[in-house]
Amino acid sequence: MSKENNLLFIPLGGCSEIGMNMYVYGYDDGNNIDYILVDAGVTFPNPEYNPGVDLIMPDTSFVEDNLSKFKAIFITHAHEDHIGSLTHLFEYIEAPIYCGKFTSLIAKSKIDKGGGNSNLVKIAPHYPKFIKVGSFKVGFVNISHSIPEASGLIIETPCSRVFHSGDFKIDYSPVLGKPFNKKILSEIGKKGINTLVCDSTNVFNDHHGRSESNLFDNFVNLFKKVKGIVVATTFASNLARLKTLASAADRTGRSLVVLGRAMNNMINYGKESGILKDFPDILSPRDAKLVPKNHLLVLASGSQGEPRAASAQLARESYMGFTIGKNDVFLFSSKTIPGNEIRVSYIVDQLERRGVEVIEDKNGLYHVSGHANKPDLNIFHSLISPDLIVPMHGEYRHLKEHERIAKQSGIQTLLVENGDVAQISNSSNAAVIDKVDSGRIFLDGSVLIDEQEGIISERKKLMYNGLLNVSILVNEIKPYFNFEMDLIGISATVDFKKEILIHLENELNYSIGNNKPKKLHNIESYYLEAEVRRILNKFLKSEIGKKPHISICIHRMDII
Numbered sequence: 001m002s003k004e005n006n007l008l009f010i011p012l013g014g015c016s017e018i019g020m021n022m023y024v025y026g027y028d029d030g031n032n033i034d035y036i037l038v039d040a041g042v043t044f045p046n047p048e049y050n051p052g053v054d055l056i057m058p059d060t061s062f063v064e065d066n067l068s069k070f071k072a073i074f075i076t077h078a079h080e081d082h083i084g085s086l087t088h089l090f091e092y093i094e095a096p097i098y099c100g101k102f103t104s105l106i107a108k109s110k111i112d113k114g115g116g117n118s119n120l121v122k123i124a125p126h127y128p129k130f131i132k133v134g135s136f137k138v139g140f141v142n143i144s145h146s147i148p149e150a151s152g153l154i155i156e157t158p159c160s161r162v163f164h165s166g167d168f169k170i171d172y173s174p175v176l177g178k179p180f181n182k183k184i185l186s187e188i189g190k191k192g193i194n195t196l197v198c199d200s201t202n203v204f205n206d207h208h209g210r211s212e213s214n215l216f217d218n219f220v221n222l223f224k225k226v227k228g229i230v231v232a233t234t235f236a237s238n239l240a241r242l243k244t245l246a247s248a249a250d251r252t253g254r255s256l257v258v259l260g261r262a263m264n265n266m267i268n269y270g271k272e273s274g275i276l277k278d279f280p281d282i283l284s285p286r287d288a289k290l291v292p293k294n295h296l297l298v299l300a301s302g303s304q305g306e307p308r309a310a311s312a313q314l315a316r317e318s319y320m321g322f323t324i325g326k327n328d329v330f331l332f333s334s335k336t337i338p339g340n341e342i343r344v345s346y347i348v349d350q351l352e353r354r355g356v357e358v359i360e361d362k363n364g365l366y367h368v369s370g371h372a373n374k375p376d377l378n379i380f381h382s383l384i385s386p387d388l389i390v391p392m393h394g395e396y397r398h399l400k401e402h403e404r405i406a407k408q409s410g411i412q413t414l415l416v417e418n419g420d421v422a423q424i425s426n427s428s429n430a431a432v433i434d435k436v437d438s439g440r441i442f443l444d445g446s447v448l449i450d451e452q453e454g455i456i457s458e459r460k461k462l463m464y465n466g467l468l469n470v471s472i473l474v475n476e477i478k479p480y481f482n483f484e485m486d487l488i489g490i491s492a493t494v495d496f497k498k499e500i501l502i503h504l505e506n507e508l509n510y511s512i513g514n515n516k517p518k519k520l521h522n523i524e525s526y527y528l529e530a531e532v533r534r535i536l537n538k539f540l541k542s543e544i545g546k547k548p549h550i551s552i553c554i555h556r557m558d559i560i
């Protein structure tokens with residue numbers, strides 16, 4: 001008896017957080033399964049939880065274990081949370097990687113950086129054309145967001161049609177790229193979509209989203225008023241924002257300077273892909289010094305307070321010899337991502353000390369979001385008109401709220417978390433049926449480590465509690481033990497160190513030296529180590545209220 005065919009949805013990242021998006025779709029015809037991967041993102045670590053970690057990526061062991069069944073990777077857009085892991089994962093992949101033209105330039109540079117094969121990157125045609133891979137047909141549908149060329153995907157299999165929204169907002173005048181196209185999306189909906197897998201980022205915002213083009217007049221009004229230099233920072237990839245800022249500079253007689261490699265790269269990719277047209281000439285920082293201050297607009301990367309970026313360097317002192325001060329204005333045309341508040345406020349503080357007026361986007365005059373708010377999600381749901389909604393791109397609370405609003409419209413939902421295997425062919429069979437390995441991989445310097453390895457929890461213990469190194473020389477005759485000790489990151493006087501050593505020696509002599517009849521060389525090192533750790537932990541906890549990380553090194557005299 002042949003089994004029923006089925007469409008599977010397996011998020012490896014993105015369905016428990018905003019970041020590291022990576023979604024597997026699987027078509028099971030009853031005998032074989034074909035898989036495709038949608039997006040390959042990263043997320044950024046919070047130094048408090050993951051000290052020293054550079055990037056966080058999803059665990060891709062499911063992909064590695066089923067490599068020959070993966071027919072292609074589809075990248076919806078070039079934000080780091082959708083494309084960033086192409087540098088560090090997937091050197092082994094041989095499947096094609098489909099994306100738009102602008103996205104392809106970024107994807108290639110990321111893959112080259114990681115030593116992978118960038119020839120796998122293919123430019124995808126747009127819907128109504130489809131790409132056929134294995135049992136899947138995938139169409140790229142233009143959608144508005146905060147980066148050029150964002151796409152939703154129609155994913156067709158013999159048993160089901162899915163619309164994977166990607167990141168989107170409803171913007172009818174997006175400055176760059178095509179406007180949100182209600183007509184095409186409602187046509188797609190009318191042809192029948194079984195399941196909508198949908199962005200949940202702004203589900204808690206009750207107002208309609210605003211268009212990118214709303215900002216131009218606000219920038220012009222501000223630039224006119226400022227007597228000195230205006231420095232504006234935003235996300236380097238938000239080319240529409242850079243274009244709006246540059247146009248406002250043009251309107252108010254300000255020449256343009258761009259500081260920061262990330263931003264210059266993005267502008268170059270935008271020009272090369274043909275997306276960024278009519279962008280004004282850019283002055284070098286050196287030439288800019290010859291221009292009167294009230295005729296300059298500086299675009300600077302580092303809106304999230306990244307310490308090495310141009311904004312942070314300008315706040316500290318200077319960037320490539322370029323400085324700002326009294327009468328100048330620093331504008332955040334961006335939202336601070338949760339977790340980055342301390343870094344950003346540090347920059348604000350430094351700028352204020354230099355006499356620079358800082359304008360943060362507190363009331364939406366100078367920034368609009370790239371994601372659909374709750375009323376826009378309702379519009380989108382009704383355009384696509386699916387039988388089933390699976391929320392994605394959100395923490396658990398976002399996914400849950402997205403479920404609530406879909407249910408209020410009478411649409412069935414399925415809540416799927418990272419690692420779940422969900423069948424989503426239609427609303428009647430929708431269910432989570434299995435689990436696969438999922439988790440997080442950390443880029444630590446240039447090494448990838450598994451979250452489960454415990455390295456970061458060790459590092460956190462060092463960070464919060466300090467380190468105690470103890471070397472023990474074991475003798476067969478009294479004194480049985482000789483110690484050397486070193487304390488790092490722990491407040492301890494010379495007397496206190498002596499006190500620790502005396503206590504350790506007494507306790508060890510009592511518990512091992514005197515009470516154990518066995519010869520000391522028969523005592524296993526692990527037992528001795530456990531005993532030393534127990535004694536020190538107990539003593540230090542009672543004396544200083546902390547349990548430092550304890551590193552123990554045991555030496556034994558040669559026994560003749």
Ligand SMILES: [Zn+2]
Binds near residue numbers: 079167
């Ligand atoms: Zn995005």
Ligand SMILES: [Zn+2]
Binds near residue numbers: 021081
């Ligand atoms: Zn995203």
